[in-house]
Amino acid sequence: MQSRLATPVAQSSDNRPDSFSRADLYVIVNQVGEGTFGKVYKARNTVTGMNVALKRIRMEQERDGFPVTAMREIKLLQSLRHQNVVKLYEMMVSHGSVYMVFEYMDHDLTGVLTQTHFSFTDANLKSLCQQMLAGLAYLHHKGVIHRDIKGSNILLNNRGELKLGDFGLARFYQKRRRSDYTNRVITLWYRPPELLLGTTVYGPEVDMWSAGCIMLELYTKKPVFQGNDDISQLDAIYKVFGTPTPERWPGVADMPWYELVKPKEIIDDHFRALFKKWLSPAALDLAEQLLTYDPSKRVTATQALEAPYFMQEGPAPVLPIGLSTLEGEWHELEAKRERERVKKRRKTEGEFSQQ
Amino acid sequence: MATDFWASSHYKRWIVDRAAVQRARAEDRQFVDDPEYLDLLAIFFANCISKLGKKLGLRQRVIATATVFFHRFYLKNSYSETDPFLVIAACCYVAAKAEESPVHIKNVVTEARSLFSQEMYGVKTFPSDNSKLAEMEFYLVDDLECDLTVFHPYRTLMTLCCKEGSSSDLDAEAGELGVGINEGHRYWGTGEGKLELQEAALQMAWFIINDTYRSQLCLLYPPHMIAIAVINLTLVLHNPTRASIQSSNPPPASQAAPTRRSSRQASHHAKKPVQDPVSFQASLNVNMTQVATIMQEIIALYTLWDRYKEDSNEQPKGSLIQNYSSPVTNSSGSGTKRSAAGVSVSRSTSVNTSSGSNGGTPMDLAGDVEIGEDGKPVITPAFLSKVLLKMREAKLADLAKGGGGTARPMAINKMIGRAQAAG
CATH class of the missing domain: 1.10.472.10 (Cyclin-like)
Known part of the structure; x- marks a missing residue:
């Protein structure tokens, strides 16, 4: 199972004496994920016995040398320190590759929500939601937009702590001035309507929409808006929240692609009716505020933490420490592989039955 | 950031x-x-x-x-x-x-x-x-x-000395540093009591900061300390500013810059009281001995730099202080204002004191090095x-x-x- 951390690309850097000792410091256990810009491995520190996550920065197909996105991620993570943001321990150069060394997190949210051995209480779910919002509040206070909040980037450990990870798409923004950014960010299912409608001027509120999606997903156990492309993604959102009107979202008609993807029929808002079987009234209120069409009216992370859902309505948040009893480690990658195994088995079974 | x-x-x-x-x-x-x-x-x-x-x-x-x-x-x-x-x-x-x-x-x-x-x-x-x-x-x-x-001294300079609401491109650059992310108070306690410098003085300070990168200062001292040392130097080297400090100052002006007194604010109609240099310095609550050391090092850098000629046909310039007294704003080359200015200042400060007359001598690349009047080699690229x-x-x-x-x-x-x- 264990493989030595040895990449076949042996570059001239190997004759530097200091790169040997550091390479041997970690032994790779297995792959646990696929980040935006490179594979993520679980590894063990051979001296302390502590587990870490190693993220290898892909260099070989980079003609421009060190990827600017990786540089951005390193700079961002080095400047962040919060209990709900994954900790970058150090950088490591080994055998011609650059690795980011992170604290190890046993699970990610997607993996944990797909398993059926351990179920969260409502108090646990509230805690997860609170921790996520606390992480976002910190990022936004620091002037960072994450731009890729989704289940597989929300990491959990067996102590029940939640941390935001993968800052491959994150960037600094300016509070005083709105700048133009690319709108090709955030995984489709978690992408807010204003990005789907083509805006390139946005701020931290794009993360809040994704957080709203995650909040619903915590209760329903699966992503709520599952589109295949920008248009069907908008349709999936409209089916729940209705079509956006200028009353609900004054700026909607000014969105760059509004005319192009104008909905053919008017749909009413069915959100509360659809979700009241999963969410408490205060939870519904908060989710609705997070998933507000008009970005300027969408609740901020700091405001969300003050919501009655956390402050008044029971139960009080409780860390899901029961995760430590959960057998195995659950990441999206394993969940994906499991799905593929099942699919394959069904397929072969199908082939057998045909014979 | x-x-x-x-x-x-x-x-x-x-x-x-x-x-x-x-x-x-x-x-x-x-x-x-x-x-x-x-x-x-x-x-x-x-x-x-x-x-x-x-x-x-x-x-x-x-x-x-x-x-x-x-x-x-x-x-x-x-x-x-x-x-x-x-x-x-x-x-x-x-x-x-x-x-x-x-x-x-x-x-x-x-x-x-x-x-x-x-x-x-x-x-x-x-x-x-x-x-x-x-x-x-x-x-x-x-x-x-x-x-x-x-981290760079530029931000400290702008935080401490930039006029509020100033729309200069200096400010625009400062904005890119993420200054809007309210953290100015972290270094400066209350953050009140800016020392407003005249535009030209501010620019001179900016150029001196550019020059500090020719030395190892950025490895030795935190950037905000370098910025404060540069502000002090500017108060002395920028003639109009120095004049306004001196004119308002009763005789014993032979003291070090940090203790000079000014009533510059008399000529300014600021909304809130603008601090004079002395109370400004006092309010900073930093190690002034270290600031003085940095100032010394910057002056030492300029002295060393005097021996260096970027071009063989470089025109000899006046002394450092006289040179700075002329409006630095005019010394721009091609390209963007600031990067050009950075170079032009470096030139204007690389004064050839040893041999004011031999500027223009063609360089002999193949042969031996040029020897200045003081018997030391002329330092060129x-x-x-x-x-x-x-x-x-x-x-x-x-x-x-x-x-x-x-x-x-x-x-x-x-x-x-x-x-x-x-x-």
Whole structure:
């Protein structure tokens, strides 16, 4: 199972004496994920016995040398320190590759929500939601937009702590001035309507929409808006929240692609009716505020933490420490592989039955 | 950047003591005739970075970051064992990426090739393919320990001295540093009581900061301390400002700058009370002895710089102070205002005091070096390029002799760097 951390690309850097000792410091256990810009491995520190996550920065197909996105991620993570943001321990150069060394997190949210051995209480779910919002509040206070909040980037450990990870798409923004950014960010299912409608001027509120999606997903156990492309993604959102009107979202008609993807029929808002079987009234209120069409009216992370859902309505948040009893480690990658195994088995079974 | 300086790698790992800076040059010192050449080389290389950065259209802040990377790299490496021109190119390339204004690797190679192929640099073969630069970048990022966030005195200067609501492009640049992310109070307690400088004085301070990168100051002191030292120097060197301070000051003005008194605010109609320099200094609550040391070092840098001539046909200029008294705003070259100004100031300050008359003498590249009137060689890029070449040859010869003895200090040197980085 264990493989030595040895990449076949042996570059001239190997004759530097200091790169040997550091390479041997970690032994790779297995792959646990696929980040935006490179594979993520679980590894063990051979001296302390502590587990870490190693993220290898892909260099070989980079003609421009060190990827600017990786540089951005390193700079961002080095400047962040919060209990709900994954900790970058150090950088490591080994055998011609650059690795980011992170604290190890046993699970990610997607993996944990797909398993059926351990179920969260409502108090646990509230805690997860609170921790996520606390992480976002910190990022936004620091002037960072994450731009890729989704289940597989929300990491959990067996102590029940939640941390935001993968800052491959994150960037600094300016509070005083709105700048133009690319709108090709955030995984489709978690992408807010204003990005789907083509805006390139946005701020931290794009993360809040994704957080709203995650909040619903915590209760329903699966992503709520599952589109295949920008248009069907908008349709999936409209089916729940209705079509956006200028009353609900004054700026909607000014969105760059509004005319192009104008909905053919008017749909009413069915959100509360659809979700009241999963969410408490205060939870519904908060989710609705997070998933507000008009970005300027969408609740901020700091405001969300003050919501009655956390402050008044029971139960009080409780860390899901029961995760430590959960057998195995659950990441999206394993969940994906499991799905593929099942699919394959069904397929072969199908082939057998045909014979 | 929305980061806390005190928690940063800049503060924790990359502010070193003078001994470490000395040790870093230990090997180079073995191969150089006059140790002072090493300090002059630092000026020379910083000028190269500035020139290359200008050609690449980099902002002043990016150039400053590139220069800091260069100094940090040579805390762990020696000039004689590396190709500083390739390192310079890599520093510019990495800094551009790290400061969110990336340039294409091909541009860097092309511009560096065309710049360093000028005769005075004596670079016969700057690599033409991208992979060499990419490889150098890799080593550079490794030796920088991936610490890519650099703090600069510019922000402190703007925080302390910029007029409120000023729409100068200085302010625009300051904005890009993420100043809007309310953290100004972190360094300055209440954050009240700015010292408003006149536009020209502010610009002069900005240029002096540019100049500090020609020395090792950025390795020795936190950027805000450098900024305060520069503000003090500006109060003395900027004639109108000094005059207004002196005119309002009863005679014993022979004291050090920090204790001078001013009533500049009398001539300003500010909404809130503008502080005079003395109470301003007092309110900073920083170590004034260290500020004075930094001021001394900046003056020492200018003295050294006087010996250096960027061009053989450079016009001799007046003394430093007289020079600064003229409106610096006019000294602009081509390209963006600031990066151009950075270079033009460096020129205007590189005063040839030793031989005011021999400016314009054609350089003799093939033969021996030009000798100034004081019997010392005239320091030009061509001269320093030769010094560098000689150092490398000496190093190679030493290696050929089986000079394991000199390989040692290098290794130790690196270890020190690592230990510091780890600490």
